[in-house]
Amino acid sequence: MTATMPDVREALAPGSVVVVRDEEWLVLSTEETADGTVVHVQGLGELVRDTSASFYTRLDEVKPLDPAQAKVVADSSPRYRTARLWLESTIRKTAVPVGERSLSVAARGLADALSYQQSAVRKALDPENLRPRILLADAVGLGKTLEIGMILAELVRRGRGDRILIVTPRHVLEQMQHELWTRFALPFVRLDSAGIQRVRQKLPATRNPFTYYKRAIISIDTLKSDRYVASLRKQRWDAVVIDESHNLANATTLNNRLARLLARNTEALILASATPHNGRAESFAELIRLLDPSAVKPDGELVPDEVRRLVVRRHRHSPEVAQVVGADWAERQEPHNVLVPATAAENAVAQELEQTWLWPGKGGSPYSGQNASLFPWTLAKAFLSSPAALKETIEGRLSRLGKDEKGDPGRQARERQALERLAALNKRTLQQPSAKYTRLVAHLKQCGVGRGSPARVVVFAERLETLRWLHRNLPNDLGLPAEAVQIMHGGLADDEQQRIVEAFKQEQATVRVLVTGDVASEGVNLHVQCHELVHYDIPWSLIRIEQRNGRIDRYGQKHPPRVTALLLDPTSQRFAGDVRILAKLVEKEDEAHSALGDVASLMGRYDVKGEEDEIRDVLAGKKQLDDVVRPVAAVAAGNDVAAMFAQLFDAPSEQPAAEPADDQPEGGLDLDSGLYDDDVSYLEDALQEAFIDPTAPPSRGGVGWRRDKAFGTVELSPPPDLVQRLEVLPQTYLAERKVTERLVLATTQARGKERLAAARREDKISWPDAHYLSPLHPVLDWAADRALAALGRNEVFAVRGTVDAPTVLLLGTLTNRRGQVVSTAWLTAEFPTPENPSFRLISPHESARAALRALGWDAARNNPTPVADLEALSQLVAPAVHEAESHLLNIFKAAERDAAQRVEDWTRRLDLWDADADVLIQRSDLKQRRTSVEQEKALVQAMAPDRQLVRPLLMVVPDTEGGKW
Structure with missing residues (x-):
């Protein structure tokens, strides 16, 4: 297994630019299927700029552009705005490596930064597990929904959360949708009864609804019906969440059938339940098998270490929780x-129930049906609830007597008489308080x-x-x-x-x-x-x-x-x-x-x-x-x-809560750090670039941009291509807040939390009037897609910086067979003597921010005149790319070995399970489990790194007056 492929630059990998059907596309991910390689892309050209697509290499010619042949072009925009936006957008669109242990966006939404929740996220993302699979079994009230949101946010930022399905009980559909949007800026379509009706109006009956919506929330009662099973079998997901998952444990139910189907067709699986087991090891083992079929021995024995690996369980008074919740969870x-003394009328009913029904004399209970020991207690329970409930229970039994049951007419007459006597006594309780x-x-x-x-x-x-x-x-x-x-x-x-x-x-x-x-x-x-x-x-x-x-x-x-x-x-x-x-x-x-x-x-x-x-x-x-x-x-x-x-x-x-690593603040590393200090500055620059005057109203070619720094908000009128990205949100929210007419965004966490709280305090809907501009917000993704279209086919911007000689900024990525980024490296290639392009110095940098700082690009710069002599600079790109490829072979070896070791360890564990299963092969129930384990093996092998990509991002020349450039 090696990344040194002879046609490495021709390999399809996230971040590469390809030409399909004469349009340019940015590769987001790739996937190996039975029908060949599928390439998931985002449009770059003017005609496809707001389009996501997937192409099969067997059906379409997918031609990667060779980074070494990139042409250098000058950026003439003020303060290098065009180049800055393109570069920042590239950084934002580059997935965080799947094995990154630091959190990037989980703590940058509106959820409180609670260490016990973040530890659950880190456990779910632990690279030792290869696939993110976890049972969130925290007790009631600890915030499992927030943990789900944090995990999903990290998966999205790692390029592992494009297609997500969330399955919940019916009555919490909107609550889940609300939390994920307001706190993490993750928009989901809610497929409740009204949402499904809208889908039926939009799509032909033969269309798979799960190919139309990439992220959906639906109830388990709706999804488990036979009408959706065929569609689900054909659909693969990056992540599936199943809430209240204790309802899945019975292997003979439709709920379990649905869960097994989804578990096979998703990479990440998050189960959530405050009551994760029913006391029977075999039922709990069924839940664990959904997460990892090899985590339960073939004979069904639970292994404590595997349970600990796959399950998170804390409660209100666990030390990890108690030390951080403080005043935000009052005891x-x-x-x-x-104890409420009964009235005389109620005492009469109680006495009748006691003497005639619950503890009768020699004559026994008057009940004439089956299960004679149960119905008297049904009456008692109804009585303890309310006179109205007892009345309904009596009338229901009277209506069934002699109709639905065959029995002794004499006993039935006796029961009817007893019920009517009880009804008369109960009637008096209804006539007085x-x-x-x-x-x-x-x-x-x-x-x-x-x-x-x-x-x-x-x-x-x-x-x-x-x-x-x-x-x-x-x-x-x-x-x-x-x-x-x-x-x-x-x-x-x-x-x-x-x-x-x-x-x-x-x-x-x-x-x-x-x-x-x-x-x-x-x-x-x-x-x-x-x-x-x-x-x-x-x-x-x-x-x-x-x-x-x-x-x-x-x-x-x-x-x-x-x-x-x-x-x-x-x-x-x-x-x-x-x-x-x-x-x-x-x-x-x-x-x-x-x-x-x-x-x-x-x-x-x-x-x-x-x-x-x-x-x-x-x-x-x-x-x-x-x-x-x-x-x-x-x-x-x-x-x-x-x-x-x-x-x-x-x-x-329980162990004490783990402290963040020395190099990581409690909220996680800012892995997106690039050329802008905050998201709103980036958005404002993107609007300045896209529109001649963004402050003008839409009728005059702008978006009505307004920024109130004192109030901590910005406003704009969303263009049609941005409106399209928001239409999955609740129609009532879009209408009440007029989101598609005037989008208001809170630019700080404090302001975002204040507006979220104010929505519940001041308004009739809980969806805030100013939505927090968090890193994953669709408006930022929209801005990035527009900025990436600024360059022509296979071009690189030339700019000035604090360098001594022409220097190329390069990004190297190592990806696996599933098209996921395993490792990234930021490099600069310096050419001290431009006349001799074979002489160059390669310098690695620990992050994008460090590389930009070395180039003098960690702050906005003046652009006096466009860089000249572009043809000579273009000749430096190929040697820079080739030298970087050679240099990265060594840098990526460690990451490659680490990934290979994890794959090998995982494969060995699966082989051991197989060996144990051979002893019990006569058991028919092992056939399905063995099939699941074989699928697991194939998935594990697909996690092995297999391609390397080096991309030139920027050509920087010395910032000296009168120089050659």
Whole structure:
């Protein structure tokens, strides 16, 4: 394996310029496929300047321009603006090497620079893993979405994030889209019901929608349907993100089928889940196999070192987290359990349930259907939720009696009589104030909810009829308009769910109370304007309690979150005991939250239904609570998957947070450092170059450019080719903020954060009026594409600088078979005696900034007159390129050896897995796993470096008056 190919300059590599169909294109990446080499390019010529394309070398003639034959041309622009822009754009378009350990853009967005999040990003990008694959298993509230955004931003900057698919639950589609755009300037199209409808209007039914949109967010419920499977099989991705990935563990489900398909067709895979395992090693192994099929032994055994390599797991009180979150995550208050004495009518219902249904005498339960032990507890659960929920449950059972079931008519008549008697008692509770409801109203008022108050509370309940009952009655009893109380449940359309969540985050929105079911218990951020949560009924599941609490108890919560549980307390002794058991669940969740950051391991069932079954047995007197819910200490000392997690990731064994390297500040290296001090200066220069007068309105050939340095904003009217890049963003955002008419950008992080916060504080939508101009912003990419078109075919600018003799600035890149940049080198070739072009001195530089500084190009320079004698200077290009190629063979050897060693180590590990599998080859389930491992081997081999490219970027002559040049 070597980069010394005889036709090295003819090789296709990122950064090279090619001619296809008589147009010039910049190569972004290459890919080897069964149908030949695919070259992904960006147009440079006037006709294709804003066009991305892919060409198969078997179908089109893709002719690389030989860098050694480049022609030198003079830059006559003021202060060398044209050359500066072209060179800066080239630097920005050159991918950061895939093995670079420093962060380049992850901490330059609007996410707070938290060391524990950055350590997760570094782990995902660790070059030892060859492919970025990771399970983000941080506990609820630590900011997994931000970690996802940071990882994706780094992948984009490394040339590994052109095509990205994000799969999430329906109700967080907009939240994910919002976070990635507002904090990292990554635009994604949101394929919710409205987005899919727009796609159907634009595309023919036979067109694969995933070839039309390069970056998309879609719900797992939509994507797993059969109609998309064929399209997904044909589509390769640079990165796939699957949120709430614990739903993938069951190998027999459509979710798992989808995940396996996506895992095979993507290079980077990011899974995220606060509950990453269900206690069964085989299910957790299924998740690990998605990331790396060889990371689980052929017999299914989990290897702790592999889990540690592929999984990130911290919680609120992990040392790495606790030492950095500070006041940005206020500590949760003690659980506030409120026992509410039942009314006389409610006590009568409780007594009837106890004596007739839950603990009947010799006659047994009147229930005439199957599972006679379950339905009485369904009634009890409904009663503890609300009279409305009990009414619905009774009426539902009565409507089914004698219709859907075959049974003893006598028993059915007895059950009907018992249900009607219970319904009559419950009717009285509906005709007078409910004790728990009355207490809820008082509690909401005590929290400050009312006219003229900004206070907000989220109220959770399990039963839909309870939600509807609260939604109908609360506005009047709180003295609020109807729209101040919003209801959210799984039966609402995805866009309606997203609208409600976004409104609850807006300070100016009228909503004050969000009444929601458990559809909002996963993934939704409700802490921005709220720190009060009420369990109107208590789930019989620690997992569900933790999920609910995590909506307000998360990073960014400035006020100590308070969780209140309302518990109806009947005089019936048995029912009173049940209430106290439920109250203990809330306390147990709080204890596990503080000590483990993981409540699921206490009961060991790892799913809501399994926990509910256990709690039902406790309530029925079949089991003791202490036998069902393990102590925290016992979890860490066990021998199950939970214990493995405790030993690998939890506080007792956790290592201190890694400090940044000596040469790297906490925010990461500025790997894009070039000729401009900041992004806005670069953008302003690009507009000056592209338009005669950028401050003029579009009607007079400008873009209406305005810069307010004091206010920290700039404005422009986007031209059509820029508008096209923004159209994937939400139509409501584009319309409300008039983005396509007048784009306002914040030029500092402080200003960007202030406008983002102000959107929630002052406006009706959370999308800011001034979007932060971060390094990956589409407007900067647009400016770079325009600047790169400034040079003609295979030309190099000649400029003056602080050199003693003509000097060529060169960029060398080493790439692998997947077209990814493995290493870069900045060189200058000096010709002390121009009459003898064979005499030259090669100097390597540690960065683009260092090379530019050596040339006197680290600041803007005056351009007195265009450089002369261009023909003589052009003769220096070829020897400079050839000498640089020879010089780089030695420089790149170390990078080549390092990459080769990683590939060899990885291949050896795959071969060991194969050898182990041979022993178990009779097992049919190994066939699919072996196929995945073979695919892994092919991918690993494609990571081997195989080509070198040297490009001349600038010809610099001495800046002396009266000189030859």
